[in-house]
Amino acid sequence: MRATRLLAALGLGFTLFAHADTTLLNVSYDVMRDFYKDYNPAFKKHYDARFKDSITIQQSHGGSSKQALSVISGLEADVVTMNQSTDIDAIAEKGKLLPADWAKRLPDQSAPFSSLQVLIVRKGNPKAIKDWNDLVKPGVQVIVPNPKTSGNGRYTYLAAWGYALKQPGGNEQKAQDFVAGVFRNVPVLDAGGRAATTTFMQRKIGDVLVTFENEAEMIAREFGRGEFEVVYPSISIDADLPVAVVDKVVDKKGTRKAAEEYLKYLWSPEGQEIAAQNYLRPRDKGVAAKYAKQFPAVKLFGVDELGGWQAIQKRHFNDGGVYDQIAASIAKK
Amino acid sequence: MAFKQASVLPGFNLSFGYTIFYMSLIVLLPLTALVVKTSSLEWGQFWAIVSEERVVATYKVTFGASLLAAIINLFTGLLVAWVLVRYSFPGKRLIDALVDLPFALPTAVAGIALATIYAPNGWIGQWFAPGSVLGGLFGSEGLSLAFNPTGIVIALTFVTLPFVVRTVQPVLADIEQELEEAASSLGANRWQIFRLVILPILWPALLTGFSLAFARAIGEYGSVIFIAGNMPFKSEITPLMIISKLEQYDYVGATAIAVVMLGVSFLLLLAINGLQWWSARRLGRRN
Amino acid sequence: MAASLTVNRSQATTETRWVRYALTGLALAFITLFLIVPLIAVFAEALRQGWGLFLAAFTDPDALSAIRLTLITAAIAVPLNLVFGVAAAWTISRFQFRGRSVLTTLIDLPFAVSPVVAGLIYVLLFGAQGWFGPWLAEHDIKIIFAIPGIVLATVFVTFPFIARELIPLMEAQGSDEEQAALVLGASGWQTFWRVTLPNIKWGLLYGVILANARAMGEFGAVSVVSGHIRGMTNTIPLHVEILYNEYNFVGAFACASLLALLALVTLAVKSFIEWRSEKLAEEDRRHATEE
Numbered sequence: 072m073r074a075t076r077l078l079a080a081l082g083l084g085f086t087l088f089a090h091a092d093t094t095l096l097n098v099s100y101d102v103m104r105d106f107y108k109d110y111n112p113a114f115k116k117h118y119d120a121r122f123k124d125s126i127t128i129q130q131s132h133g134g135s136s137k138q139a140l141s142v143i144s145g146l147e148a149d150v151v152t153m154n155q156s157t158d159i160d161a162i163a164e165k166g167k168l169l170p171a172d173w174a175k176r177l178p179d180q181s182a183p184f185s186s187l188q189v190l191i192v193r194k195g196n197p198k199a200i201k202d203w204n205d206l207v208k209p210g211v212q213v214i215v216p217n218p219k220t221s222g223n224g225r226y227t228y229l230a231a232w233g234y235a236l237k238q239p240g241g242n243e244q245k246a247q248d249f250v251a252g253v254f255r256n257v258p259v260l261d262a263g264g265r266a267a268t269t270t271f272m273q274r275k276i277g278d279v280l281v282t283f284e285n286e287a288e289m290i291a292r293e294f295g296r297g298e299f300e301v302v303y304p305s306i307s308i309d310a311d312l313p314v315a316v317v318d319k320v321v322d323k324k325g326t327r328k329a330a331e332e333y334l335k336y337l338w339s340p341e342g343q344e345i346a347a348q349n350y351l352r353p354r355d356k357g358v359a360a361k362y363a364k365q366f367p368a369v370k371l372f373g374v375d376e377l378g379g380w381q382a383i384q385k386r387h388f389n390d391g392g393v394y395d396q397i398a399a400s401i402a403k404k
Numbered sequence: 405m406a407f408k409q410a411s412v413l414p415g416f417n418l419s420f421g422y423t424i425f426y427m428s429l430i431v432l433l434p435l436t437a438l439v440v441k442t443s444s445l446e447w448g449q450f451w452a453i454v455s456e457e458r459v460v461a462t463y464k465v466t467f468g469a470s471l472l473a474a475i476i477n478l479f480t481g482l483l484v485a486w487v488l489v490r491y492s493f494p495g496k497r498l499i500d501a502l503v504d505l506p507f508a509l510p511t512a513v514a515g516i517a518l519a520t521i522y523a524p525n526g527w528i529g530q531w532f533a534p535g536s537v538l539g540g541l542f543g544s545e546g547l548s549l550a551f552n553p554t555g556i557v558i559a560l561t562f563v564t565l566p567f568v569v570r571t572v573q574p575v576l577a578d579i580e581q582e583l584e585e586a587a588s589s590l591g592a593n594r595w596q597i598f599r600l601v602i603l604p605i606l607w608p609a610l611l612t613g614f615s616l617a618f619a620r621a622i623g624e625y626g627s628v629i630f631i632a633g634n635m636p637f638k639s640e641i642t643p644l645m646i647i648s649k650l651e652q653y654d655y656v657g658a659t660a661i662a663v664v665m666l667g668v669s670f671l672l673l674l675a676i677n678g679l680q681w682w683s684a685r686r687l688g689r690r691n
Numbered sequence: 692m693a694a695s696l697t698v699n700r701s702q703a704t705t706e707t708r709w710v711r712y713a714l715t716g717l718a719l720a721f722i723t724l725f726l727i728v729p730l731i732a733v734f735a736e737a738l739r740q741g742w743g744l745f746l747a748a749f750t751d752p753d754a755l756s757a758i759r760l761t762l763i764t765a766a767i768a769v770p771l772n773l774v775f776g777v778a779a780a781w782t783i784s785r786f787q788f789r790g791r792s793v794l795t796t797l798i799d800l801p802f803a804v805s806p807v808v809a810g811l812i813y814v815l816l817f818g819a820q821g822w823f824g825p826w827l828a829e830h831d832i833k834i835i836f837a838i839p840g841i842v843l844a845t846v847f848v849t850f851p852f853i854a855r856e857l858i859p860l861m862e863a864q865g866s867d868e869e870q871a872a873l874v875l876g877a878s879g880w881q882t883f884w885r886v887t888l889p890n891i892k893w894g895l896l897y898g899v900i901l902a903n904a905r906a907m908g909e910f911g912a913v914s915v916v917s918g919h920i921r922g923m924t925n926t927i928p929l930h931v932e933i934l935y936n937e938y939n940f941v942g943a944f945a946c947a948s949l950l951a952l953l954a955l956v957t958l959a960v961k962s963f964i965e966w967r968s969e970k971l972a973e974e975d976r977r978h979a980t981e982e
Contacts, residue, residue: 411786411787419782423778431800431847434847435812437821483714486714487715499722508904508908508954509951513950516943516944619802643805662805662808669805674796
C-alpha cells in the first residue's frame, strides 16, 4: 500500500501522498511519541466505530519550535500538539494558519493534560538534593537542555525563576541571580530534553537532571528503576501542553471533522486515562482521583503568573534577552 | 580574447549549456534566494546580527576548532600518506581503504559514536577521566575529551581526516627516487632531504588538503552537536547559531549568519583553486 | 592507487628501520584512535543485546520505509548528478573558455556549504513563506516535506562528487584519443560512447559510489526539509536520530551500522576498482612494451 503510493509519488514527480480524506497528520514534539503511540490506536477504534470510517494517523516528532517552523513553512499538519503555547501562537501569527484565539476553542486553554518539572538524582541521592536551592550549591552539576532550543529547558529556567521570586524577600534581580547560579552549574547544554537525559543516564555526567515528570517515567522504563530517584521540589511550574487544529490545512484537505474529533477525544475518560498511564497529569477529576498515588501534590504556579508565554519569550529567551545576559555573565567569570 | 578558444571537439554548447542550467537550478538559484532574503536588512542591522557578541564567540570556536583540526590533519595526514606510500606493513590496503570512511559514514552516526567513545565513561574517555591513570597527568580534574572544545576538535578531525591524506598521496607517489638519490650523493642526510627536497614539492598539495579540510570543518554540524556540550561562549558552533535563530522564527537572522558562512566558504574555495592553479604552473615550469 | 607501490628503495632514500617503525606505529595509532575504534563502537553498540534485537530493528515497518525512502532518494539523486558530472567534466576538461576557473569553484561550492544552510535555502525557495510557496500551494504541488524536497537537498550535497572525480582524470588523460576518433570520421556521440566513456569508467564508478554513500548518509540538510513524518518522510539517518531520542540505542546503532556497512562496502568496491584499474594499467604497459 505504502509502496504503491511511494511509486505513484515517484511517477508523478510531485504528489502529496496524504490526501485520503481520513488521514490525519499530527505534528508533535519529541517526548510525546510514547503517549500518542498508545492514544492513536485507541482513537482509531473509537472513530472507526462511530463514523463507519477508517482513519490513519501519521506522526511527526522533533523539537517543539522546529516542528512549528516546519508547519509554518508548509508541513501539512491537521493537528499540532506542542509543549508550549508560543509555538502554536507562532503558527497563528507567522503562518496565519489558525486564528489567534485558538486556545479558547477547547477546554482548559486547549491543554488536555499537564506536566511539571521534577529533579532526577542518582540512586541514594548522594548530594542530598531536595529543592531548587540545592542546585546552586558549589560542586553540584545540573543537566538541563538549552533554553534557546528546547521547551523543556525553558520550563526549567522558569521554574527556578518562579521559585526564587516566591521566596521571602524575592524580587526580579534575586531571581535572575538565582537562575544564573543554576546555569553556572550546568556542564553540558544539550539541544533537546532527550539528549540531556542521554547525557545524564548514558554518559553518567551530572548530579541532577531537571525534566518533565512524565519523562521521569520514560527514563524508568528505558533505563531501569533502580538507577535514579525522583525528587519533587517544594514548588514547580505547571507545564500545560496545548493542542490545536490547523484550520487552513483541515479546510483544504476536508479533514476538519476528524481533526476536531481527534483532539476532543483527548478529554474523554479514555484519553485522559491513557494520559495518566503515561504520567501526564489528567484534567478529568475521576481519572485524576484514580491515579492520585502516582501524582504527588506539588505547589504549582502557571506561566501566566510570570506574564504569559509571549512576554516571557520576548523578555527572557529571545536574542539579547535575560537568558543571553545570564549566559554571557557566566562565560565571563 | 573570444569567450571560448576554438576546438575540434564537439558538444561544447550542449555540455556547457546543460552544466550552467543544472548548476543554476540546483546551486545558484537557492543560494541567490539566501542572499536576497538577507538584503531585506539594512547594512547596519545585518552587521548588528553577525557581529553580536555571542555569534562572534561562535566564529572563534568554529574557526579555531576547524583550524586546529586542519593543522592536526596537516601533520597526521602527511604522516599517514607517507607511511602508506613508502613503507609496507600487514593490513596496509585495509588501512588505505579505511581512510575514506569519514566521507561515507553519516555525520550524525559519527557524532554519536565519537561521543560514546570519548565521554568520561567511554572506552577512551575513561582513561583521561579524573582519578584515572592518564587523567592524573592532567591534574585532579583529569582531561575531558568530550563536551567541550576538545570534543569539537576530535569530531572535526575525524570528519576532515581524508582530505590531506588523499591530496598528498598521489604527489608523494610521483616523486622520483633519483631526486633523493642525487641529494643523498651530495651529502644531505634524510632530514635535510625531507625538508629541502620533498617538502617543497608536497607543499601545494599539503596546502590544498589543509584548506579543503578547513572549509569542510567550518560548515560541519551533525557530528559536532553530539560531542560539543554546546556551552554558550565556550563550545557553541556557528551552524548551531543558525538553528537557534530558526527556533525563534528569526529567518532573516538565520540567513544573515548563513550568508557570512557562505562568503567565507566561497573565499576559501577560490583560494584553494588559486593554489591548485599556482601549483600546476609551478610544476609545469619544473618539467 | 599509490599505496600498493612496491617499497624497494635504496639505503639512501629511506629511513633507518627504527624511524620507519616509529612513523608506522604513530600513523597506525592515529588511524586506530580516530577510525577503527569509532567503527567498532557502532557495531558493538548495535550488538550489545545480541543478534535478536539487532535484527528486530530492521523488521520495524518504520525502519523498512526509511530504508526504502533512502534507496529511492539515492536512486534519483545519483543519476541526476551523474549526467551533470559528465557534462561538467566534458565542458571543463575539453574546452578553454572564460570563467572556467569560476565555474570550477562554483561546482565545489555545495561541498563547503554547511548542510544546515543547504536545507534552509530550499525552505526559503519552496516553503509556504518562500518565493515559490504561494504558487506551489495554489497548484497543490508539494516539494518540501515530501520526497522531492528530500531528493533536492540530497542532490545539492552530493552535487560536486562525480564532477570532482572526473575533471582531474579527464584533464590528465587529454583529448588526443577523441580527436583521433573524430578525424577518423566518428560522430560526436560515437566518440563519447566508444572512446571517452571507456576511458573514464573507473573514475566514474568511484565518483558514483562516493556520491551514493553521501546521498544515503546525509543528515543535516535532509533533516530541515523532511518534516519527520514517521513511515513517510524519514530517511535512515533521520530514523537513527528518532530511535536515539526514544532511548532505543540498540535500534539506533543497528540502523547506523547498516550505514556503516554501506560505507565499508563502498570502500571495498572502491579498493576493488583501484586494484582492477592498476592491473589493467599494468597489462597495458606490458602490451605496450611487447609491441
